Amino acid sequence: xxxxxxxxLIGSALALPAGAQIKLTGAGATFPNIIxxxxxxxxxxxxxxxxxxxxxxxxxGGIRQFSENTVDFGGSDAPMNDSAIAAVGGNVxxxxxxxxxxxxxxxxxxxxxxMRFTPQIVADMFLGRLTTWNxxxxxxxxxxxxxxRSDILVVHRSDGSGTxxxxxxxxSKVSPEWQRRVGRGTSVNWPVGLGGRGNEGVAATVxxxxxxxxxxELGYAEANQLQHGxxxxxTGQFVTPSVESVTAAAAGAMAEMGPDTDFRVSITNPGxxxxxxxxxxxxxxxxxxxxxxxxxxxxxxxxxxxxxxGQAVAPRLGYAPLPPALRPWIETRLKTITAGGRPVWPGPK
Amino acid sequence: MTIxxxxxxxxxxxxxxxxxxTRGANPADRAYQxxVTALALALPALLLALIVELxxxxxxxxxxxxxxxxxxATWDPVADVYGAGPxxxxxxxxxxxxxxxxxxxxxxxxxxxxxxxxxxxxxxxGFLVELLAAVPSVVxxxxxxxxxxxxxxxxxxxxxxxxFGWLPFFQGVFYGNSMLAGGIIxxxxxxxxxxxxxxxxxxxxxxxxxxxxxxxxxxxxxAVWMAVLPYGRAGLVGAVMLGLGRALGETxxxxxxxxxxxxxxxxxxxPGYTMAAAIANEFSEATTSLYLSALFEVGLTLFVITVLVxxxxxxxxxxxxxxxxxxxxxx
Numbered sequence: 151x152x153x154x155x156x157x158x159l160i161g162s163a164l165a166l167p168a169g170a171q172i173k174l175t176g177a178g179a180t181f182p183n184i185i186x187x188x189x190x191x192x193x194x195x196x197x198x199x200x201x202x203x204x205x206x207x208x209x210x211g212g213i214r215q216f217s218e219n220t221v222d223f224g225g226s227d228a229p230m231n232d233s234a235i236a237a238v239g240g241n242v243x244x245x246x247x248x249x250x251x252x253x254x255x256x257x258x259x260x261x262x263x264x265m266r267f268t269p270q271i272v273a274d275m276f277l278g279r280l281t282t283w284n285x286x287x288x289x290x291x292x293x294x295x296x297x298x299r300s301d302i303l304v305v306h307r308s309d310g311s312g313t314x315x316x317x318x319x320x321x322s323k324v325s326p327e328w329q330r331r332v333g334r335g336t337s338v339n340w341p342v343g344l345g346g347r348g349n350e351g352v353a354a355t356v357x358x359x360x361x362x363x364x365x366x367e368l369g370y371a372e373a374n375q376l377q378h379g380x381x382x383x384x385t386g387q388f389v390t391p392s393v394e395s396v397t398a399a400a401a402g403a404m405a406e407m408g409p410d411t412d413f414r415v416s417i418t419n420p421g422x423x424x425x426x427x428x429x430x431x432x433x434x435x436x437x438x439x440x441x442x443x444x445x446x447x448x449x450x451x452x453x454x455x456x457x458x459x460g461q462a463v464a465p466r467l468g469y470a471p472l473p474p475a476l477r478p479w480i481e482t483r484l485k486t487i488t489a490g491g492r493p494v495w496p497g498p499k
Numbered sequence: 500m501t502i503x504x505x506x507x508x509x510x511x512x513x514x515x516x517x518x519x520x521t522r523g524a525n526p527a528d529r530a531y532q533x534x535v536t537a538l539a540l541a542l543p544a545l546l547l548a549l550i551v552e553l554x555x556x557x558x559x560x561x562x563x564x565x566x567x568x569x570x571x572a573t574w575d576p577v578a579d580v581y582g583a584g585p586x587x588x589x590x591x592x593x594x595x596x597x598x599x600x601x602x603x604x605x606x607x608x609x610x611x612x613x614x615x616x617x618x619x620x621x622x623x624x625g626f627l628v629e630l631l632a633a634v635p636s637v638v639x640x641x642x643x644x645x646x647x648x649x650x651x652x653x654x655x656x657x658x659x660x661x662x663f664g665w666l667p668f669f670q671g672v673f674y675g676n677s678m679l680a681g682g683i684i685x686x687x688x689x690x691x692x693x694x695x696x697x698x699x700x701x702x703x704x705x706x707x708x709x710x711x712x713x714x715x716x717x718x719x720x721x722a723v724w725m726a727v728l729p730y731g732r733a734g735l736v737g738a739v740m741l742g743l744g745r746a747l748g749e750t751x752x753x754x755x756x757x758x759x760x761x762x763x764x765x766x767x768x769x770p771g772y773t774m775a776a777a778i779a780n781e782f783s784e785a786t787t788s789l790y791l792s793a794l795f796e797v798g799l800t801l802f803v804i805t806v807l808v809x810x811x812x813x814x815x816x817x818x819x820x821x822x823x824x825x826x827x828x829x830x
Contacts, residue, residue, distance in 0.1 A: 180783075208783030210791075228786070269599060303674050307761030308776075310784025311574075330579065336784040341573035344761025344770050356645050359743045360676055 168314070171375060172448045178212020178225025179314050181367065185467045186225065193233050193452055200448045209312050209336065215302055216242070216435045224435035225310020228336055229414035233421035241438050243483060244413045246431035247456055249470035251396035252317055253371035253378035257356050258283065258298060265379035266291045266388045269419070269427070272381065273325035275302055275363055277332075278293040278342035283361060291382075300361035302379045305352050305442040307365075308345025316430040317365045320418035324427075331376040365428075368396065369468020384419055395426035410478050425433040429470070436487060443489035450484050450495040458498070503592070536605060550789055550802070557796035559789055568796060576781075581793035585761045588803070589678070589771035594746040596682025596767065597689055602739055605693035612694075613701040614709075625698060631814040634693035643684045648675040648756060651683075655769065674758075679767040681757035689742035696741055700734030701727060718793060733816045739826050741814030747805055750775040759765030774800040774801040 176186075183206035190202045207215070209226040213498020215223030217238050229244055254267055274280040280287065284297040307314045323331040329413055332338050347353035349370040356362040357376065368391045371378045380388040389395050407415050419427045434453060440446035457480050461471040474481075486497045487494055560568065564581060571582030612625050635672035646652075656673045663669045704727050728735070752772075758770020759780065785791040808826050 193719070210784040210786045213786065231786075234786075277789060301672060308754065308778040310782075310786075335577040337576045337781055339573065339577065339761070343760070345772075345780070346676075347754050351755060358644065358648060362674075403601060447829070471514055 151219060159410075160176050172200050172445055174200065174202045174222045174436070174445065174449050174452070175205075175206050176203065176225060177215045177221045177222040178435070179227045179249055179312055179432055180206040181221045181227050182225060182248060182469070185460075185464060185469050188463055188467060189452075189456050192460075192463075193455060196448065197452075200452070202452060209315075210310060216383070220424065222445060225432070226435060227432050228315040229433060230435070233338045242431045243436045243438055245436060245457070245483065246400075246413050246459070246472060247434050247451055247453075248464050248474070249396050249417075249429055249431055249472065250313075250316070250369040250401050251391045251399070251426055251429040251470060252313060252320075252365045253352065253368045253376070253391050253461070254365055254381060255356050255371055255376040255378045255379065256365065257358075257360055258300075259360060260376070261295055263295060264377075264390060265295065266382070266427035267379050269320075273321050273328050276306075276321060276326060276341070276343070278304070291388075295368055304340070304343030304434065305347075305355045305359070305360040305362050305364035306336075306340050306343050308347050311348075312430075312432070313349070313367055314334060315367070316416075316418060317428065319430070320428045323419045337474055349485070359407070368392075368470075373468065378458050381395050381427055384421050385423055385425075387423065389424060389426045389427070391426045393465045393470045395424055396429040397473055398422060399425040399427065399429040400431070400470070401425070401473040401475065404473065404475060407481070411479070413479075413483070424458055438487060440487065440489040440494065443492065443494055446487060446489045446494040450487055454481070454484060454495070454498060455466070458490075486492070505545040508601065509517050511589070515814075545599055546547055550799075551794055553799040553802060554601070556680040557792055557799045557827070560792035564787065564793075568793070569800065572761065574777075576785075576790050579787055579789050580792070581587050581795075581796075583774070583777075583797050585763045586772055587773045587796060587800060587804070588763045588802070589681075589757070590747055590773040590775070593678055593681045593685055593757065593773065594743055597746045598739065598743055599684030600683060600686035601690045601693060601742060603689045605738070606697055606735070609697035609701055610723055614719065614727065618824065625695075628691050628694050630691075631687070636749060636752040637755075639664060639684055639688055639752040643680060643756035646682060650681055651675065651677075651680060660768075667765045669770050671764070671825050673768040674770075676756055676758035676770050677768050678757060678764075678771040679775070681753045681771065682767070684752045684756055685746045687754060688749060689746050692727045693738045693742040696732075696738035698781055699736050700731040701737060702761070703734070704730045736815045737812060739816055740808065740815070743808055743812075744805060747801070747808065752781060772800075774804075 155363070159493055169352065179486065186204045186352065188204075190204055194200065194202055200246040204225065206225075208382040209228055212224040212226050213230055213234060215221045217234065220297050230242060231490050235242055238380060254272060256265060258265070267275065271288055271291070273279060274287075281302055282299060283302055289297055290293075315334060318328075318334040318338050321332070322334045325432060332341060342354060346355040346364070349366040352366050352375060353376055356364045366376065370376075371391075382388050399420050399422070402419035402420035402425040403415065405421065407413075412429065413433065417429055436453065440449075457472060481497065484495055485493060485497060507525065521649065560581065563572075568581065568583055569587060572584045573580050573582045574585070575581075588801055609629055610674065612621050617623060652675050656679075660669055660673070706724045708730050709722050712726035713719070714722055719723060753773055754776035757772060757776065759772050759776060760770035776796050778801075780799055781790075782794055785794055
C-alpha cells in the first residue's frame with residue numbers, strides 16, 4: 151500500500167500544471183487499488199486541471215469516510231446495506247468499475263490436472279462436513295485424479311475483506327446450511343479452519359500445508375501460479391476462473407438485474423454459459439447530489455472514462471473488464487447526478 | 500540499544516538542594532522549567548485521553564454485552580455478536596508460552612555474557628543479541644511461516660506428540676499455524692529485551708558479592724546461583740515483565756503464525772488468536788458500528804490488561820527488593 155500511495159503522490163505531483171485545480175479525493179476498498187492507482191495516474195496526466203487521489207484504506211473505512219463526507223467518492227467491495235444508505239439519506243449511487251474473481255486454491259502434491267468442485271463440495275469443505283480429500287463425493291466429479299488420503303485443512307482470510315464477502319455470499323447462495331449457520335460478511339464466524347492475513351497469508355499457508363484449501367483473488371492466484379480448481383456453475387459446466395469467464399459472469403447476471411438496477415447486486419452464482427460463479431463487482435460510491443458542480447462534473451467524467459477507456463488496462467492488471475453491454479446502464483445512472491438541482495454531466499462526447 | 504524502563508531509583512527523587520537552586524532563578528530558567536513541566540504532564544494527559552477515547556468508542560459494545568464480552572467465545576460479525584474470551588485467552592496463553600521459552604534462554608545469555616564469556620566476546624555477542632530486537636516483526640512473521648512452521652511440522656511436533664501426546668497441551672492434528680508457533684515467535688522476539696536488561700542488572704551486582712562467595716569456597720556456578728542472581732532478583736523480575744509487556748502487544752508476527760481462530764483450546768498445537776492481532780486484522784473492514792465498537796472494547800481490554808501486568812510488575816519489584824538499589828537502578 152505504501153508503494154501505491156507513493157505512486158499516487160508522484161502521480162499527482164506530475165500532473166500539477168499551473169492554474170485552477172479541481173481536487174478529488176476518494177478512499178476505500180483495497181482490492182481494486184492497483185487499477186484505481188493506474189487510472190488516477192493516467193487520468194491526472196491526460197486531463198488538465200483535475201487532480202485525483204485514491205487511498206486504499208479498506209471497504210469499511212471507505213464507506214465510513216464517504217458517509218462522513220470527508221471524501222468525494224468512496225470505494226467498496228461490498229455494497230452499502232440499507233441502514234448505511236439510510237444513514238446518508240439515500241444520497242449514494244453504486245457504480246461498478248471492474249470485476250474480480252476468486253480462485254479456490256489447494257495444495258495437493260501429485261495432482262496435475264485442475265480439481266473440479268461442485269458448489270456443494272466447496273460449501274461442505276468450508277462447513278467442515280467434508281474432511282478428507284479421497285471422499286467419494288470429491289472422487290465422483292474427479293474420476294481422473296488420484297486423490298490423496300490427507301485431511302482437508304480450510305484456510306480463510308483473518309482480516310476483514312471484500313474477498314471474504316464475495317466468497318461467503320457465494321456459499322450463502324449455494325448452501326442453505328451456510329446461509330443459516332454462517333451467512334455473508336467481510337468477516338464471518340468460520341465453522342472450521344485457520345485464518346491467514348491477506349491474500350498472501352492465505353496463499354502462504356495453503357502452499358505450506360499439504361491438504362490445505364483456501365480462496366484468493368484470481369489475479370493473485372495467477373501471478374503466483376497457485377494450484378486452483380474449476381467450479382461448477384449453475385448450468386452444470388465446470389469453469390476455470392479467468393478474466394473472460396468472470397466477465398461472462400457479469401454478462402450472465404445482467405439478465406437478472408434489469409436496466410433500472412441500483413447495481414447493488416451480487417453476481418455470484420449467475421446463469422449463463424461459461425460464467426465463473428465466484429465473482430463480483432467492485433463499486434465506486436458517488437453521491438446523487440453534490441454541492442460543487444465543477445467538482446461533480448469532473449468526477450463523473452472520470453468515472454465514465456474509467457468504465458470505458460479505462461477498462462483496456464484491466465486484464466493486464468488482473469481484473470476482469472465490465473461487459474460492454476453494461477455501459478448504457480451506467481451512462482443513464484451517471485446522468486442523474488446533480489449539483490444544485492442541475493445535472494452535472496451531459497453524457498459522453 | 501536503549502531500553503527505556505521505569506526508573507524507580509534515586510534520580511527521580513529530586514534532592515532538596517537542586518530544588519532550592521532552581522526556585523529563585525532567572526526568567527529563562529523559569530520558562531525552561533515551565534516548558535519541561537508541561538511536556539512531562541502532557542504524557543499522563545495523553546494516557547488519560549487515550550482511556551477516555553477508547554471508552555467512549557467502546558461504550559455501545561460495553562452497554563450491549565456487559566461482562567459477557569469478556570467471558571463468551573462467539574465472535575460473529577454477521578450476527579453482530581461479539582465475545583472476546585478467546586482473544587483474551589490467546590493473548591495471555593501465547594505470552595506465557597513465550598516467557599516459559601524465553602526466560603531461561605535470556606537469563607542464560609545474560610549470565611554467560613556477564614560471568615563466563617571471555618572479555619573479547621562480551622561486546623560483539625551482546626551486540627548481536629540486541630540486534631535481534633531491531634528486526635522488524637513482519638520479518639519474524641515471514642521467518643515463522645517459511646522456516647519455523649515447516650520445521651515444527653516435520654521435526655519437532657511428531658516426536659513431541661509421540662512422547663507427550665497424552666497431555667492436553669499436545670492434542671489434536673497439527674497444521675502449523677498454532678499457539679505453539681505464536682509462542683515461539685514471541686519468545687524469539689522478547690529474548691533480546693529480557694537478555695539486555697538482565698545483563699545490565701547482573702553487571703550492576705558489585706563484584707564484592709562474587710568475591711565473597713568465591714572466597715567461601717563456592718564454585719563459579721554456585722557464586723552466580725547463590726550470590727549474584729538473588730542480589731539482582733528485583734531487576735530480573737523487571738526484565739521479565741518488560742518482555743511480557745512486549746509479548747502482550749505484539750501484533751504482526753503473531754497474526755502471521757498463530758492461526759487467527761476465535762477458539763479456546765488448551766492444546767498448543769491448535770490455532771488461537773490474540774487481541775492485538777484481531778484489532779489489526781478486522782479494523783479496516785469493520786462495517787457495522789457495533790463491530791467497530793467491539794474492536795475498540797478489545798483495545799480497551801488489552802490496555803487494561805497491560806496496565807495490570809505493569810502494576811503487578813511494580814508490586815513484585817517492590818516486594819522482592821526492600822531497600823535494594825541494584826536491580827531497580829538498572830531498570
